[in-house]
Structures are given as C-alpha cells and as structure tokens.
Amino acid sequence: MTQHRKATIGDVAERAGVTKATVSLAYSRKRPVSDETRQRIFAAAEELQWTASHRARALATSRTGAIGLVVARDPEVLATDAFFSKFISGCERVLAEHEMGLMLHAVTTREAEQAVYERLAAGRADGAILLDVRQEDPRFALVQRLGLPAVVLSAEEPADGETGGLPTVYSDDSPAISEIVRLMAEAGHTRIAHVAGPSPYIHARIRREAFTAAMAEHGLDGSLVVEGAFTAASGRDATAQLLDLAEPPTAIVYANDTMAISGLSLAHSRGIRVPEELSISGYDDSELSAHLSPALTTVSTGAVQRGEIAVRTLLAALDGEESGAVRADHTIVVPRGSIAAPRG
Amino acid sequence: MTQHRKATIGDVAERAGVTKATVSLAYSRKRPVSDETRQRIFAAAEELQWTASHRARALATSRTGAIGLVVARDPEVLATDAFFSKFISGCERVLAEHEMGLMLHAVTTREAEQAVYERLAAGRADGAILLDVRQEDPRFALVQRLGLPAVVLSAEEPADGETGGLPTVYSDDSPAISEIVRLMAEAGHTRIAHVAGPSPYIHARIRREAFTAAMAEHGLDGSLVVEGAFTAASGRDATAQLLDLAEPPTAIVYANDTMAISGLSLAHSRGIRVPEELSISGYDDSELSAHLSPALTTVSTGAVQRGEIAVRTLLAALDGEESGAVRADHTIVVPRGSIAAPRG
DNA sequence: CTGAAAGCGCTTACAG
C-alpha cells in the first residue's frame, strides 16, 4: 500500500509517532526540534522515501518556487545569440542555491506574451525577469497590474520612474562601444560604420547612441548606421549594403557577434581581407568569436553574472527588500585580431 | 478589501450567488452549467479580476502544469548549439496550447543533475524530456525510481527495453550522414575525415558509425575520425590536427555546425580555400550556416518538430496512453556551397 | 519542545 501511493507528511508523522507539524518543523528548522525526535523523523522519511510535495508547499506558503523568464525573440535569434544561455545559466546558479526553478517561455506574438505573464501571475511563478526592454515597455504596467513582482534588465541607468518603480539591474553598454570606436580611430580609421540592433530595444539604442557620440568625440562622422535584426541574415545584408557604398567604411562596429560573424564571412567572400582591408568588432563574446580567423574583437557582457544578480535582486524583492537600481559592472572589451590599421 | 488581496474562487462564487463548485465547473466545462449562471459567474470573475490560482489547482489535481527539461551541457555549448533553442521553441508551441509551462534546468555536475530530477519528481513538473542520451543512461533508472514520467529523445530506433520502457521519440541520424558522405565521394573525395561529438552521447556515436559505414560503402577508409566536444574550440583543434597530417583529408564531415564553422575559419586562416581545397559539412542547420561564405552544407534536424512531438508524446503518456517508440522523421540534408570536387 | 487545528484555493465525487 505504502508501496504504491507516494508517502505524505502524514505517513511520516505517523511512523515517527509525532504530528505533521513536527515533521515540517524538523525540516524547516523554523522551530527547535529535539535531536531524538528529529532522528526518528528523518529515519521514517527515509524508509518511506518521502520528500515534501512542492505542490502542497506552494499552496501553503503562497510561493511557487520558480521565477519566470519570457523571451520574445525568434528561435533562430535565440539560437545564435550568446547572451541568453549564459544569462540563463547565471540565473540557474543562484536559483539552485534556493532550490528554485526557472519557468521559461518562448513567445512569438504580443498576445502570447501577455497571456504568459498572466499565467505567471496566476501562480506559475513568484516573479519574473524582464529582458530585451523597449522604450516605455508595456510590460512595466502589465506586471504591476497583475501584481507580479519583477526586475528589469537594462543597458543604461534607468531615469527616475522610467521602469515604473521596478527594481532594475543595469550595465552601461556605452563605455565598451566608446572604447571600440577609440581602438578603431586610433588605428587610423575615419570611415567607421555601425550595424545596429532593432531600434525599439533600449540596448540597441544605447549602443547606437554610444557609437555616434564616440565618433563625434574623435571628430568623425558617426552617421553611417544601418539597422540590423541581430540575425546572421541581417548582418550579411547590412554589410553588403555598406560595402556597396561608393566610399565603403574601413571599419564596422556590429551590435552583436552573430551579425559580425556573417559580416566577416561576407567580406571574405568578396575577397576583402579582415582586418587588413576591413576592421570589425562584435558584441557578446560568443564562444565562436574567439575561434574565428581572425578572432573577433568583441564585448563580454558578463551575462552569467548579470543572470545571478538579476535573480538575487528578484529574490530580495520577494522578501520585501527595496533595491532600486543595481549596477552590474561586468561589461568589458575583449580585444582580439579583427581590428588593424586601415590600408594606405 | 477586495482591492488588496487577490480574489479567490470563493469571492467569485459569493458574488455570483453560486457555490465554488459551480464556478469551477463553469470554466472547466466538465459538467453543464446553465447559460444564465455562466454569464453571472464570468461577470463576477471579470469584476473581481479573478483567475484560478495555479498553485491551488496543482494541489487539487495533482498536476503541476509544467514539464521539466534539464540540460547538462556547458553554457558555452548551449549558446552555440542551434539545437536547443529550436527544440525548446517546439516544446513551447504545444505546451502553450495546453496552458502549460517549461521548467528549464541547466546543470553542470552529475549530483546537481540528480538533485534536479528529484525536485522535478517532488512536484515541480509532471514529467520530463531526456535529451543528450548516453549509452545505458542512468537517468532511465532514476526517473523510474522517482516515479517521474519521461520521454527520451534519441538518434536511433531504440532496441527493446533499451530505454527502460520509457516512450522514445527518435530520428535516425544515419541517412543524412550517409548522404553527405555520398555527396563528397561522388564529387571525387577519397580522404574524408569526421570530427565527431563526445562518444558517450548516442547521437554522436550514431553519426560516427554512420560515417564509417558510409565510407565503407564507397570503398573508402572511414577510420580518420577525431573526437570533438561540440565546441568551437574543439572544432578548431580537431581541424588543425587533421590539416597537420602528412596526408590531410580533402573533406571533413563535422558532427555539428559550431565545429564546422570554427574549422572553416581555421582553414581560411591557413589560406586553404573552402570548398576549392577543402570540402566541409556541418550538422544542425544553424541560422549562421546559411550566411557563411561559402554557405555550409548541413543537416536540418527538425528540432522544432521534434520538440513538438516530444511534448505531445509526454502529454499522451501523462494521460495514460502507451506510445512506445515514435519516429520523428524530419532530418534532411541541406546542400549548400561547402562541398566541391577535390583539387587535381 | 510538541500537539491539535485551521488554512492555503482549488477540484471532484456525492446528493439532490
């Protein structure tokens, strides 16, 4: 009989000759339990192969023990973007410490996205992390209406009230872009282009603005910008467009590695040597970037650390702590072989 | 008052002048409810902004409404492997139809892996999908001991009892590899090498065996195999090793795109032109593969469809249906420009 | 240090 159905806390209590409360307390340590009693309880649990039901615990504590992450990008992009899996593994690291889990949702439409947040709020998760934040992102209001605790991951320090009062983990993408522009400018490049990410994204906008600003600092024209979609296809197209110009750039700053890699490949196919004839840089520090020829100068975004920090911040918020904006300062340029002096 | 705490089914019932059971039934449609009553209930729910608590429902139904996916690969690999995100988005597609979710766990150690499965079994998920299956995978016994329903995703038709009686979704990786070898052999290549995945994985073994068998069919020596780790670094190293041979291969069959791309890049850096001097092929059909120069001949594995099928099979198993082994036949070769006749 | 009871918010037989 005990063989077939899963043991419950009641079975353990009975076997140990105590009450359910005592069993619960023996594990949670929220109240002292005598050593002897504890031994009996643990032994009984062991024999019955009992572990507390997450479902029952969730109802009793009003805590699900999971946080939600919804990604609204195309699976193709997800696949090639180095950020997500690093970020997720950072999240997992700290979730595991708390025996919590990550509910991942991949959505492709706005309606699906909204439905997912509603489900998360209905008890599928205790909170959520908002990625790929857009200008005046409607999710800020949505999670608040739903009463779903959330932290937002941003690429710039949020202005007051910008994220609707949600705790924000941010890293400033600007300095890295400035440094790359500086590397190129100091190498002697004057015609430098930027292949940006989709403009609604804050991180894409920040990188683009940082590019333009840095160009100005060096007295260069920073208006040569083409908008890509973070995909290999768009990186290739944008690069073709730039190389077809009457006066093509001698250096290109890409907003992510995927676009940089397909751009590099396109250049090669046209017989344009990198970095001798064209300097390039990526963003994300994907594993591949280090193993290309030339290895790609890119930006490590500390995605793993940011995942850890984002989860810690969310857990703190769940415990009622106010955290406001916390800076995750792990963004650094990784110089490799894809930038050199321009020809002639 | 109703403003602050979330409304419960009891509040809705009271407002609609019915019992909680009727509210529940009005939504689940498990029993007829008169139109008029239903209207009143829906109106009350609307006013109170009520949605059923997943936590309470989970306890009452003994269903969590989520399935577990644990990936035991390095985040770096995850990041570059095109398979996972496609597979996950396939899973999501059908999970969304059932208003279910995906609990994702990234683990790096065997102990962590086991702990995660225990938590899943303790009520964090209704079932799990086993990926990256190894020979005599210990997880088969583990999930059975834990009473956790599971389906396994495999790269060959499972022999009787091989997966411990677990339903298996399989696709045969062999034909695609055979076809690639055929393409290379018919182009005139005789020294063809294989950069394999880690041998404990069944899919890596199958691709390797398929390579050797296909080579034999063409009367060629299929022993030139180097084992990689599915990473860019390992693809680069394996390629260097092969190109350093006294008689280097004229064609290389890689076990995934990431290794092929870094191999391609290494070849370029040595001034070896692809495909003129070296033909190569990948596996996975990553987005990048189509946008390289030359575009990579690769294998589309139908990862999205396999995700869908795996989840459907798992859901069927949860409903008590026997399914045994189901074939997911979506693996096809995607011919592109990276294979040509050998020189001279 | 431990017990007895109520409660978390649903669903599902059991009656009518």
Added chain:
DNA sequence: CTGAAAGCGCTTACAG
C-alpha cells in the same frame, strides 16, 4: 442543472 462537503499535502499561528 446546482449545492454542501471532503480532500489535495503541506505550513503556521495558537496552546500548552
């Protein structure tokens, strides 16, 4: 077609 009640398996005040 609907009501009243029990139950899912925990946790947490409340007593002692």
